Amino acid sequence: MKKSSIILLAVLGVIVVVGLMIFGWLTGTYNSLVKSDEGINQGWAQVQNQYQRRLDLIPNLVEVVKGYASHEKEVFEKVAEARSSVGKIQVTPEILNNPQLFQKFQEAQNSMSSWLSRLMAVAENYPQLKANENFIQLQNQLEGTENRIAVERMKFNQLVQEFNVKVRTFPTSMLAGMFGFSQKQYFQSEPGAEKAPKVKF
Secondary structure: OOHHHHHHHHHHHHHHHHHHHHHHHHHHHHHHHHHHHHHHHHHHHHHHHHHHHHHHHHHHHHHHHHHHOOOOHHHHHHHHHHHHHHHHOOOOHHHHHOHHHHHHHHHHHHHHHHHHHHHHHHHHOOHHHHOOHHHHHHHHHHHHHHHHHHHHHHHHHHHHHHHHHHHHOOOHHHHHHHOOOOOOOOOOOOOOOOOOOOOOO
């Protein structure tokens, strides 16, 4: 075998090995991005799961409070409106890629939280309601759900952070751009939430 043929085979071997290494890196990086993206979708589904749980509890809670505080009509109507507006928003994985829709969804959830707080404030004015077993159970379930929502939001933001770091880190950022992976939006608090509320007695 000629020396030039051996050199050519060696060069081809190196090219094949380098090509396989590059292909392995591309495949591994792409699959990692897909896995992280799906992790975000799954994390968001868990947030949705807890929102749905809260949505399902609200009619029962409203009915129990209504029995004691029937003249608090505006609060009941606003809770029903907030619940309805949350129910109208169809949440799909695509919402995570659309900042306007994501913001609209967050605003609806914030409105729901606000009116639920007012409903609970109404309940505070009725000692016999606060002693009602059904109300106590519903209140405990709602409190537990709110805690779960907070935990799932935190997990979601952690998944978004991991994904965004991958998408922005070189050289993965080049591959992410080629395949249409872009940064995701974090779940954000309601504007003004960073200020301590004023409590008046």
